Amino acid sequence: MNTLAEENYLKSIFHLSDAEESVSTNQLATLLNTKASSVTDMLKKLADKALINYTPYQGVRLTLSGEKIALNIIRKHRLWEYFLVEKLNFKWDQVHEMAEEMEHISSNELINRLDKFMGYPKFDPHGDPIPDINGQINHHNLKLVSAIEVNDSGTISGVKNHSPNFLQYLEKQTLTIGKIISVIEIIPFDQSMILQTENKEVHISSEVANNLLIAL
C-alpha cells in the first residue's frame, strides 16, 4: 500500500485541485508545511507509482487511481470526525487533528462498518460531504456568505476555514451548521455584515463572511 506521507500528499493534491489549473510545487509545500525540494522528491515517487501526472516545472494532477485513493482518505477523515462528534461528544473544533491520524487506519472493512454503524451520514461536522464507498460525493450548491445580499436568507452549511479559533468563534455567535440566518445590513466601508440569527443579531467581519458557506 502507500505510506502515510504518500497519502497526505495525495489528499493535499486533491484539495488543491480544480478544473482549470494543475497544482504547483509551492502550493503543496505551503499546505504540507514542508520545503519545495521535499515536494519535488515526493512528486517523482508518486509519478513512478502512476498516482499523479507530473511534468517537471509544470505542476501536477491526480490520475484516476490517485484520485480514488485521495477520496478514500477523505472519506475516512470525515467519517471519523463524525464519529468523534456524534458518538464521543467532541466539539467540532476538536476533531480535526485526531482525524488526521485516524484517516490512515488501513482497513476499508472497518470504515465501511463504521459508516453503517453511524447510519451512513452524508456530511461531516463541518458540513463537508462524506464520499461514499465508491468515492461519490453529494455536492450541494453553497455560496459564501460574503457573496449574498441584504434580505437574502439561508442555512449555514459549511466553513472554508477549519481552524479551532474560527470554529470556536462561530460557536459563540451561534453561527453553526444548520442554523438559519438572514442579512440585515452590509456596511459599505469594510464589507462587514449584520446578520439575523435564530436568537440574536450578529455583526461579522468580511473575513468571517468570506469563510462561511450558506445554502440559500
Next chain:
Amino acid sequence: MNTLAEENYLKSIFHLSDAEESVSTNQLATLLNTKASSVTDMLKKLADKALINYTPYQGVRLTLSGEKIALNIIRKHRLWEYFLVEKLNFKWDQVHEMAEEMEHISSNELINRLDKFMGYPKFDPHGDPIPDINGQINHHNLKLVSAIEVNDSGTISGVKNHSPNFLQYLEKQTLTIGKIISVIEIIPFDQSMILQTENKEVHISSEVANNLLIAL
C-alpha cells in the same frame, strides 16, 4: 512523544517481562519479527530516553515510565478491540491487526471517551484485562485448561494464543469466552482432553489445552 516503532518495542518488552528474568535481545527479535542487531539499536535509544534499563549482554527491563507507556498502549489496543467487536460486530479473530494500528492513535482524551462510550469494559474480546486510565489491571486468577483435572469445571476466560486459526477453531468448538466446561477424561497417551461444553462433548489436543485459560 514516542515513535510507532518505540511504542511497539515497549509493548513487546512488557509482554515478555516477568518477575524474575529480564527480556533478551533475541526474544524481542523473534516477537517483533526483526533482527537482533536492529533490536540492539533500538534498546540504546530507549535507554537514552530512560524508558528501559539496559546493560549490554544482560537484557532489558522497563523503567516505571516505560511501563506506564506500555500499559497505555495495551489499554488502547484492548479498548479498540472491544469497540470493533461490540460496536462494529467484528468477530474476535478479526480485530487484532486493526487494533495494532489503532493503538498508536495518540489522543488520550479520545481513548478515555471511547472507554466511557462503551461503559468501561473490564476485558477485551479475548478475555485479556483492560488497564484503566491509571494503568491498573484487574487480574483474575486463571489456570491453563491443561493444568486442571478430571471432573473440574469452570468458565473459559482467556486464550494464550491469539492467532485467527486458533480463535476460529475455538469458535467452531463453542469454546469461547464465558462458556462453562468440565473435564470428562484426560487421555494419558497424549494428554488430550475430553470436555463437556454447554451443548456437546469436545475432544481437544494438549496444544489446545495449553493455550486455553479457565476460571475455576
Next chain:
DNA sequence: TAAAAAATTTAGATAAGTCTAAAAAATATA
C-alpha cells in the same frame, strides 16, 4: 526581449529504522 525575480529542481546531508556480515562476549560442553 533582455534582465530580474520567482518558482522549481538537483546535489548533497541528516535522522530513523532496518539489514547483512563480522567481531566480541557469554554460555554450554567435553
Next chain:
DNA sequence: TATATTTTTTAGACTTATCTAAATTTTTTA
C-alpha cells in the same frame, strides 16, 4: 577449564522522508 556454540553487539550499508544551498527553468517586468 579450554573449546565450541550461541547470543549479542558493532560496523557499514540501504530506504524513506526530510532539510539547506546551489543550479536551472519559468515568469515577470522594465
